[in-house]
Amino acid sequence: MAVLVTGGLGYVGSHAVKMLVERGESVISFDDLAFGHTQAASGSKVVIGDIGDKNLLKKVFSTHDIDSVMHFAAFADVGESVADPQKYYITNISKSLALLEVMLEFGVKQMIFSSSAATFGEPEEVPIPEDHPKNPTNPYGRSKLMLEEILKEYEHAYGLRSISFRYFNASGADPSGLIGEDHKPEHHIIPLVLQVALGQRDKFSIFGTDWPTPDGTCVRDYVHVTDLAQAHVLGLGALRKGKATTAYNLGNGNGYSVREVIAMAEEVSGKKIAAVETDRRPGDPAVLVASSKKIIEELGWKPAYPELKTIIETAWNWHSQHPNGYDGR
Numbered sequence: 001m002a003v004l005v006t007g008g009l010g011y012v013g014s015h016a017v018k019m020l021v022e023r024g025e026s027v028i029s030f031d032d033l034a035f036g037h038t039q040a041a042s043g044s045k046v047v048i049g050d051i052g053d054k055n056l057l058k059k060v061f062s063t064h065d066i067d068s069v070m071h072f073a074a075f076a077d078v079g080e081s082v083a084d085p086q087k088y089y090i091t092n093i094s095k096s097l098a099l100l101e102v103m104l105e106f107g108v109k110q111m112i113f114s115s116s117a118a119t120f121g122e123p124e125e126v127p128i129p130e131d132h133p134k135n136p137t138n139p140y141g142r143s144k145l146m147l148e149e150i151l152k153e154y155e156h157a158y159g160l161r162s163i164s165f166r167y168f169n170a171s172g173a174d175p176s177g178l179i180g181e182d183h184k185p186e187h188h189i190i191p192l193v194l195q196v197a198l199g200q201r202d203k204f205s206i207f208g209t210d211w212p213t214p215d216g217t218c219v220r221d222y223v224h225v226t227d228l229a230q231a232h233v234l235g236l237g238a239l240r241k242g243k244a245t246t247a248y249n250l251g252n253g254n255g256y257s258v259r260e261v262i263a264m265a266e267e268v269s270g271k272k273i274a275a276v277e278t279d280r281r282p283g284d285p286a287v288l289v290a291s292s293k294k295i296i297e298e299l300g301w302k303p304a305y306p307e308l309k310t311i312i313e314t315a316w317n318w319h320s321q322h323p324n325g326y327d328g329r
């Protein structure tokens with residue numbers, strides 16, 4: 001049986017693809033190259049296309065014996081989703097519905113869905129458990145929550161079972177150094193601070209120093225992308241054994257402030273990282289830290305790289321060897 005991975009050439013998707021290929025799975029990476037890179041395919045079969053293209057999807061489903069879909073393809077920039085919600089609802093909802101429609105047509109009834117901590121909004125308690133109230137503060141988070149709700153209805157009505165993984169801050173790179181994070185433009189803290197360390201940027205802007213946190217900067221739960229991939233492999237196994245639709249948080253349960261991330265990046269890289277204090281970024285919650293007790297207990301998830309230092313070391317290994325990402329050295 002084959003696994004169709006939408007967004008399989010993107011950051012998190014490509015790490016899942018690599019792990020699936022290494023485990024001997026037959027994998028089809030389906031990607032429109034908006035943020036994906038063909039160099040990140042890890043030997044999987046590549047199909048370039050849009051998940052809203054039902055004819056192309058039908059061709060893929062009719063020519064491969066697919067039993068499950070891992071659905072990573074989506075836009076995921078919180079700020080952009082506020083400025084252009086239509087883009088997010090068309091891609092993250094409408095095109096996902098097209099994918100689900102074709103899955104049902106071909107009797108494929110297992111999906112792993114990339115959801116987000118952004119479904120929670122401003123937390124009322126930390127660490128955040130799965131059943132915490134969901135009040136997303138932006139269209140991106142709302143689009144992810146809507147698809148989670150749709151997937152519950154699809155199980156009830158059509159027997160399509162799914163696992164939604166709510167990633168906290170995906171970070172790091174495959175320890176092999178072969179694949180890693182390459183967004184253009186880049187908005188995420190760890191690649192940005194490492195680009196300063198590499199001399200590619202003059203300075204890093206700290207978004208707000210007056211948050212209600214110990215050092216005044218935002219606190220996040222950084223989770224290694226290879227550990228996210230591991231959760232997907234466990235989830236796939238559980239779905240194949242008949243697991244009912246559910247959602248899991250994926251984080252390490254440890255919060256690090258922006259200043260702590262900068263300090264760790266300085267330690268790992270051995271470079272001074274220039275930082276300036278700027279205003280808060282609209283839509284940022286002060287603290288996002290996961291409780292991942294549920295997946296640890298139910299699926300035996302055991303993060304291999306829970307330490308911030310290791311996460312940044314693997315990211316540094318990737319960025320210092322690929323200063324221009326996948327586009328040459």
Ligand code: UFG
Nearest residue numbers: 076116117118167168169187188189205206207218258284
């Ligand atoms: N930050 C800065 N300066 C920057 C960039 C980020 O200070 O130039 C700060 C942010 O304010 C935040 C922290 O660094 O406090 C992490 O920011 P990222 O942009 O790296 O990540 P976010 O926490 O904003 O977002 C991530 C994912 C989103 C997801 C969200 C919640 O990128 O897709 O986690 O799950 F919605």
